[in-house]
Amino acid sequence: MFVKRSIGQILGRTGIRLPLVLWTIAVLYPIFWMFLGSFKSNAEIYRNPWGIPESFHLQNFVEAWTNYNIDISVFNSLIVTAIGAVLTLVMAIPTAYAIERINFRGSKLLFTLYVSGMMIPMVLGWIPLFFLLMQLNLLDNIFGLAIVYAVSQLPFSIFVLTSFISTIPKSLEESAAMDGMSPYRVLWKIVTPLSMSGIITVTIMNAIQFWNEYFMALIFLQSSENYTLALAIDYISSEAQYTNAWGTLFASLVIAIVPVIILYAIFQQRIAKGMTEGAIKG
Template sequence: MKRSISQILGRTGIRIPLILWSIAVLYPIFWMFVGSLKSNAEIYRNPWGFPETLNWQNYVQAWSNYNIDTSVFNSLIVTLVGTMLTLVLAIPTSYAIERLQFRGNRFLFTLYVSAMMIPMVLGWIPLFFLLMDLNLLDNIFGLAIVYAVSQLPFTIFVLTSFIGTIPRSLEESAAIDGMSPYGVLWKIITPLSMSGIITVTIMNAIQFWNEYFMALIFLQNKDNYTLALAIDFISSEAQYTNAWGTLFASLVIAIIPVIILYAIFQQRIAKGMTEGAIKG
């Protein structure tokens, strides 16, 4: 009896902080969604209450008047291109570092890991002039390249831990059957590392979708703005036009894809990170 009571108290002591933390995280999101359905008068009159009528006009104004539709498209392009480019560069590099024996492969891996500790802010000014020389400044594809390079060390670090646990006998058997090294990489190593690939893909995609500072530095034309920059513009405008409902609506538009993506793949993300930690 005493043991069961102590177990209940122990579980309660763990659950109460988690419940409180969940409320602290979810309530601002809920309040933002409720605010996106209010008129400006309702927001000022009763900021914490429910809307009297559902005002979907805020979403229409955000989508059309503030060009959120263009910004969503730009963010989608940057996220897709950046994510795919990261994988195209990281998968062969991870395989070469982990499997191929050449002078300096451990040093190269250490160099990539060390790059994870260098703040990206230190490279913003050189990158600005480099993109300007390459005529990629104020270009969403240039921004996608910067994103891909910035996440390359992290992606390689994760993928090498997965590739390192794949039995070498599978590669040797494929080589005996006449498969080329490229065939081994793309037909054997890549499918067996799919948990790690999915994990880094989703984490990189969320990072690229939400990124703000590099987009602010490398993009100048409003037609090239990503979603984060468009929301920042609406936020500055809301101070003078009282478009708070429109601001809330744009924030909801920004977070819905992230929530859906994470909800669909949360088990794969948790599984991939757990396997990566064990395999590493």
């Protein structure tokens, strides 16, 4: 009886593991394969598209880096990501603090207005935004793109930061104010350090978002020296139809994904939590 049951359990366990293992392969194999492909020559990609490379050579990376201006677009993406992430924080922290901690009329309404920004299809706004940026001389400009990115992540950032600031005990701010600290210093010296965990989560999420973003960059950037990585890859991909430079394409995909993998390896739990919380807003 005992033996029979455990055999049944083992079979059940294996049965349930099968779909899990299959999905793991479905997720990991294309990613591994992209890495493998980046080390293969074009001839080998045709001969042996899905197997292990015969020899690992870095020619594709050199090619992408030097002949396809990936170096410039990596630099552009880094600038846009960094400026966008900092700007989001500068705008979101004071607003999140004021909404959460200061009593004023309309605070609920303001919060609702910001948060509903997460549900509105921004694609309608992109047409006027295009002309607005043109008038401000910020079209085809990575700083203009960074501003647009920062504002686009305001709803998410304010939403997560308010819920984070609400967990900080009020007594600390109150006693600091008793000691004569100005509200500006309370915000900067007390609230900001205490919400550091929330700030880090929001910043990682925003940075990944900006690093990956494609469509706004497609609309708001035009000349190739301003391309972000996503646009450069898209360009290499459409070129590869004619040049068959698949190896170079894979190398540029790898360059784009490695920073994300590193961030995920370090901050896996934070990222997962940040994203689920961002989605559970009802």
